Amino acid sequence: MWLHHQVNCSVHLFLIKEDNILLLKRCNTGYEDGKYSVVTGYLNPGEEIKAAMMREAREVVGIKLIPEDLDFVGILHRHDVEDRVDFFLTAAGWQGKVTNREPETCDELKWVPIFQLPDNMVPFVKKAILNFRNGILYDSYGWD
Secondary structure: OOOOOOOEEEEEEEOEEOOEEEEEEEOOOOOOOOOEEOEEEEOOOOOOHHHHHHHHHHHHHOOEOOHHHEEEEEEEEEEOOOEEEEEEEEEOOOEOOOOOOOOOOEEEEEEEEOOOOOOOEOHHHHHHHHHHHOOOOEEEEOOO
């Protein structure tokens, strides 16, 4: 008998401008509130990864992305509250002004130097950014 294990997937955007990365301070989510993360969201059933990232960028920070501008820069297999595969992407460009479109779950947007990340970050996101800086495409988190 075959047992199938379902894993949830998330997409995360490293939006970078002049060696600064856009961070969002989480609030009222029940998960890592008060810590910084990046534009992120769930992959909906039947949704392709780049399409999910474009949707989330529009919903969360009001920018328009096109598939050709998105590049995969990392995958993290995470064991946290549930098993999850996180896909990390960068955008070569975007249209629109970055604005906080979800103030109920994000109380701050800020650009920070990618080599001077704050201490109060969602731990797996910080690890993924460090991996990106070091050219590490795949890693795992929380399996120890």
